[in-house]
Amino acid sequence: MPVKLNQNNMANIILNGLTKSKRPIDRIFLHCSATPEDRDVSGDDIRQWHKNKGWRDIGYHYVVRLDGTVEEGRSVNLDGAHARGYNQGSIAVCYIGGLNKDFDPKDTRTEPQLYALYNLLLGLTEIYPKATLHGHNEFSSKACPSFNVQEQYSSLINKTTQIMIDDFQTDVQDHEEGADSFADFVNDLTEDKANENAVCGIDDDDCEACGA
Numbered sequence: 001m002p003v004k005l006n007q008n009n010m011a012n013i014i015l016n017g018l019t020k021s022k023r024p025i026d027r028i029f030l031h032c033s034a035t036p037e038d039r040d041v042s043g044d045d046i047r048q049w050h051k052n053k054g055w056r057d058i059g060y061h062y063v064v065r066l067d068g069t070v071e072e073g074r075s076v077n078l079d080g081a082h083a084r085g086y087n088q089g090s091i092a093v094c095y096i097g098g099l100n101k102d103f104d105p106k107d108t109r110t111e112p113q114l115y116a117l118y119n120l121l122l123g124l125t126e127i128y129p130k131a132t133l134h135g136h137n138e139f140s141s142k143a144c145p146s147f148n149v150q151e152q153y154s155s156l157i158n159k160t161t162q163i164m165i166d167d168f169q170t171d172v173q174d175h176e177e178g179a180d181s182f183a184d185f186v187n188d189l190t191e192d193k194a195n196e197n198a199v200c201g202i203d204d205d206d207c208e209a210c211g212a
């Protein structure tokens with residue numbers, strides 16, 4: 001039975017906590033369902049589409065419906081199927097929408113979805129404090145989720161930066177002598193990330209979940 005959350009009980013998601021994955025999580029991905037605005041689609045609908053493709057279950061871990069209801073999808077303890085090369089170690093959040101009526105990419109998030117997504121992502125970044133937040137389009141040439149996650153959720157992403165700074169300070173305390181500058185520390189992380197991306201390289205046809 002999926003847990004259903006809406007604006008009225010959304011506070012519980014933070015207070016009671018989300019189910020924390022037994023997998024180590026280093027990335028949280030945002031997707032859209034690649035369906036036209038105003039078309040109400042449920043997590044069970046997507047589950048059926050994905051099962052029809054021969055997958056064992058819905059590819060996403062959370063689905064945010066037009067009315068802001070958050071539905072649980074695949075168990076967070078299992079790898080999702082949403083971004084080839086990045087399914088391991090990630091959590092996938094999908095909001096319903098992402099296309100206009102002509103099936104072109106569009107940020108169609110409703111007000112309840114904006115509210116629900118922010119709260120869900122806030123909760124997820126709390127239980128996975130080292131995870132970084134990304135749009136599918138950062139790792140693919142797809143438009144999904146039809147907006148710029150780094151811009152839209154910079155306050156949540158900056159929280160992650162704060163954790164990097166905290167980590168660095170702990171590092172400095174542990175190894176007072178010979179510590180790099182913070183700039184070097186960030187540079188190293190950025191280079192690691194660039195290398196990772198270079199090895200993986202998703203091409204156009206590799207989007208597993210989003211038809212966009």
Ligand SMILES: [Zn+2]
Binds near residue numbers: 030082136209
């Ligand atoms: Zn996607």
